[in-house]
Amino acid sequence: MHGAGHRCAPTRPASAGNRDREAHGAGRPRVLDVETRREAILDAASCALQQYGYHAASMDRVAKAAGMSKKTLYQWFDSKQSLYENLISDRLLTIKTPMDDAPGSIAEQLSRSLKALSREFMQTERLCLLRTVIAETRAPEIRQIVGQLFEMKCASFPLRTWLVEQRALNRIICEDIDEKTDLLFGMTLGLMTLGELTGGCANRTELEQDQLIDHAISVFLYGIDQQVSARNQIDTHALAHEDERNLTFAHRSHVTDIQETV
Numbered sequence: 001m002h003g004a005g006h007r008c009a010p011t012r013p014a015s016a017g018n019r020d021r022e023a024h025g026a027g028r029p030r031v032l033d034v035e036t037r038r039e040a041i042l043d044a045a046s047c048a049l050q051q052y053g054y055h056a057a058s059m060d061r062v063a064k065a066a067g068m069s070k071k072t073l074y075q076w077f078d079s080k081q082s083l084y085e086n087l088i089s090d091r092l093l094t095i096k097t098p099m100d101d102a103p104g105s106i107a108e109q110l111s112r113s114l115k116a117l118s119r120e121f122m123q124t125e126r127l128c129l130l131r132t133v134i135a136e137t138r139a140p141e142i143r144q145i146v147g148q149l150f151e152m153k154c155a156s157f158p159l160r161t162w163l164v165e166q167r168a169l170n171r172i173i174c175e176d177i178d179e180k181t182d183l184l185f186g187m188t189l190g191l192m193t194l195g196e197l198t199g200g201c202a203n204r205t206e207l208e209q210d211q212l213i214d215h216a217i218s219v220f221l222y223g224i225d226q227q228v229s230a231r232n233q234i235d236t237h238a239l240a241h242e243d244e245r246n247l248t249f250a251h252r253s254h255v256t257d258i259q260e261t262v
Contacts, residue, residue: 041066045087050132054139085145093153099162114213121189187216
């Protein structure tokens with residue numbers, strides 16, 4: 001439920017505009033650089049969405065919270081939908097943590113990478129915004145934004161890209177990369193995020209999260225090895241059957257040749 005009494009998770013100690021006014025007194029603040037101004041607007045939009053819900057999170061409210069006029073806000077984002085598309089894309093679906101490429105085994109690299117990704121995924125700001133966006137998917141606009149952005153971002157998700165690279169290097173054998181990405185994500189980051197959102201594992205420590213990740217990686221890689229072994233056995237049996245069939249054909253041909261000679 002949204003309302004004026006609801007407080008959104010602080011994204012920064014203070015808004016960029018407020019920090020600037022505090023530093024420069026009651027006079028006019030200095031002009032902020034482009035990136036700082038943009039982040040301040042997204043901060044304000046995030047808070048408005050969490051406090052009031054999508055329909056009531058108006059451009060007026062966002063402009064006021066960002067310390068600017070609505071006219072200035074529209075110079076940055078030409079519509080409310082554009083503003084919230086950028087918010088969801090930047091704060092939820094853009095992953096800033098790269099996969100680990102330091103020397104090590106597949107298991108070691110996955111372990112370091114997924115643990116680093118989990119720190120990004122488990123940030124309070126991100127979880128609060130994610131919880132709100134999920135609740136707001138009843139609004140067609142939010143549902144459309146999330147669906148379109150999710151489809152666009154999936155192909156560049158770091159875990160998927162990394163699995164594609166490792167397969168190309170013959171370090172891992174897996175046919176359906178999308179399926180394997182979904183599987184490993186669901187066993188680790190997805191499970192942890194769901195636990196935080198539902199309160200089921202809200203008190204899981206960082207050490208417990210790391211242990212879950214390592215266990216999931218072991219199960220995942222074991223499953224891939226079993227698939228490969230099963231496929232090799234099938235191939236071996238098929239090859240043996242083919243050899244037997246060829247041998248039988250050769251024997252029959254030899255017998256036929258002898259009979260014709262006689």
